[in-house]
Amino acid sequence: MAGIYIHIPFCKQACHYCDFHFSTNLNTKSDLIDAILKEIELQRNYLEGEIIETIYFGGGTPSLLSHKELTSILNLIHKNYSTDSSPEITLEANPDDLSVSKLRELKSAGINRLSIGIQSFNDDILRYFNRAHNAEMASSAIQEAQSLGFQNISIDLIFGAPDQSVEDLKIDLHQTLKYKTQHISIYGLTIEEDTVFGKWEKQNKLTPLNEEIAAAHLEVIMATLAQDGYTQYEISNFCLPGYESKHNSSYWHGKKYLGLGPAAHSYNGKERQFNVAHNIKYIKQLQSNILPASVEKLSAEDHINEAILTKIRLIDGLNYVELKEKLNYDLLALRKNEIAQFTNLEMLVIVGDFLRLTPKGKLLADFITEKLII
Ligand code: SF4
Incomplete structure (x- = not known):
């Protein structure tokens, strides 16, 4: 059993903490999707015929894909790989993209697990992070998805914003637990060098939360979610019984996976392969039928x-x-x-x-x- 990850390297705007590979210039989106389609075909033997049990659209912001783009990628995967009869198909989505019509499109394309980038229900924190949504949009995206029948929803939260108090955190958790989503991922804020926050830290405009307070936050998170029936099956990941992320669990258990798209990486049990983290180079190489990847043998x-x-x-x-x-x-x-x-x-x-x-x-x-x- 193996998994496929597809990296969609576009975002509407850059969040101040994020150092993932993405571009806010969407002009190359259609060429990039064509390149991903080419890569799907060129890499068809990478997993040596293993059954694909999970497909994961990550980013970037995969909810920027149109219905046509999404289905063309999924159809080509089904055509070129042996997929399980009911694979877990996850798509990372931002609340500001999740209109009712968008949610319907995602459902009809076969997405059966949504991972919604909420990060916080606190408008001050969302503004500080430069997120494109506010708390109201976050709440309504979750509720709409639930009422349209998505039965496997994960939400992402970030704790440890510089001025976040334990009280603020408790309010965020209280709001989160109202929706009883099947899965919750919570990561502590890390300040990465090539980000706006990294720059602010260098200029002494930002002081990261100290380790003791961050540990106190994590303690509150663990106690609160456990009380509500969530299992902490990985330090940053909590779920209701039976709703572990199959895709992420397969990474942690050393299963093989194929990563498609710029900056994606792959693992075939022996070596790791890294795609170039540059949209134009990725497109150009695939237009010439060259795989844009370098291989690292693991010692x-x-x-x-x-x-x-x-x-x-x-x-x-x-x-x-x-x-x-x-x-x-x-x-x-x-x-x-x-x-x-x-x-x-x-x-x-x-x-x-x-x-x-x-x-x-x-x-x-x-x-x-x-x-x-x-
Ligand atoms: S956090 Fe998500 S939406 Fe924000 S810039 Fe990073 S990839 Fe894009």
């Missing part, structure tokens, strides 16, 4: 670090027995002191074959992971 060390970095974040934790058997890395022996230190602090626990973060450990997950990798 044994890369495989070990990747397994540690992703799996320690999961609900079951990291299977250290499997790590030893498959990658010949005896984590318990080689990181004996670090593991003892964190288990004494009740941040890590060993349960059967798994090394697992405790709720306390989740608050310091990055720090702990740093001590475990090679």
